[in-house]
Amino acid sequence: APGTQTGLTGLTDAIAGRLALADTVAATKWASGAAIDDPAREQVVLDTVSQLALARDLDPAYVRSVFRDQIEASKTVQRGLFARWRLPGQTAPPATTDLGPVRTAINEFTVAIVDELGAARGVVTTLRCPPELVAATGSTAAGFGFDPLHIGALAQAGSSVCTVSTGSD
Numbered sequence: 001a002p003g004t005q006t007g008l009t010g011l012t013d014a015i016a017g018r019l020a021l022a023d024t025v026a027a028t029k030w031a032s033g034a035a036i037d038d039p040a041r042e043q044v045v046l047d048t049v050s051q052l053a054l055a056r057d058l059d060p061a062y063v064r065s066v067f068r069d070q071i072e073a074s075k076t077v078q079r080g081l082f083a084r085w086r087l088p089g090q091t092a093p094p095a096t097t098d099l100g101p102v103r104t105a106i107n108e109f110t111v112a113i114v115d116e117l118g119a120a121r122g123v124v125t126t127l128r129c130p131p132e133l134v135a136a137t138g139s140t141a142a143g144f145g146f147d148p149l150h151i152g153a154l155a156q157a158g159s160s161v162c163t164v165s166t167g168s169d
C-alpha cells in the first residue's frame with residue numbers, strides 16, 4: 001500500500017499519484033471540449049524536469065526520458081477514459097473547465113518523482129532494477145486500487161526507469 005516504503009515503491013507511488021490525476025485532467029478536458037494532447041504544456045513539463053534534474057546532479061536526458069513516459073501514460077489513461085465515456089449509457093464525472101488546480105497538483109508529483117529518481121540512483125543502473133520495479137509496480141497498483149487501464153499505464157510510465165544493459169559485452 002502507499003506508505004509501505006521498500007525498494008522502488010517510493011518511486012512507483014509518486015508515479016501512480018501523478019498518473020491518478022489523469023482522471024481529473026480527462027474529466028476537465030471532457031467538460032471544456034479541450035484536446036487531450038497539449039504540446040506546449042508538455043514542453044513546459046520537460047523543460048522543468050531538466051532543471052530539476054540538473055539541480056540534483058541527475059542526467060537531464062534520463063529524467064526527460066522518464067517524463068516522456070509519464071506524459072504518454074497520462075494520455076493513455078485520458079484516451080481510455082474518453083473511450084469509456086463515449087459508450088452508450090456511460091457519462092463523465094462532473095468537473096470544472098479549469099486545468100489550473102489539477103496541474104498545480106501534478107507539478108507537486110513531478111517534483112516528487114524527480115526526488116525519488118535521485119533516491120533510486122544507486123539501483124536503476126543495476127540488474128536488481130527490473131525485478132524491483134516489477135514488484136514495486138504491482139504493490140503500488142494494488143495499493144491505489146488501479147483498474148486494468150491504470151495498471152497498463154503505470155507499467156508504461158515505468159518503462160524507462162531501469163537503464164541497466166542486458167547485453168553480454
Ligand SMILES: C=C(O[C@@H]1C=C(C(=O)O)C=C[C@H]1O)C(=O)O
Pocket residue numbers: 022025036037038039041042045070071072074075099103106
Ligand atoms: C496531463 C495533461 O495531459 C497531457 C499530459 C501532460 C503531462 O502528463 O504532463 C501534459 C500535457 C498533455 O499533453 C495536461 O494537459 O495537463
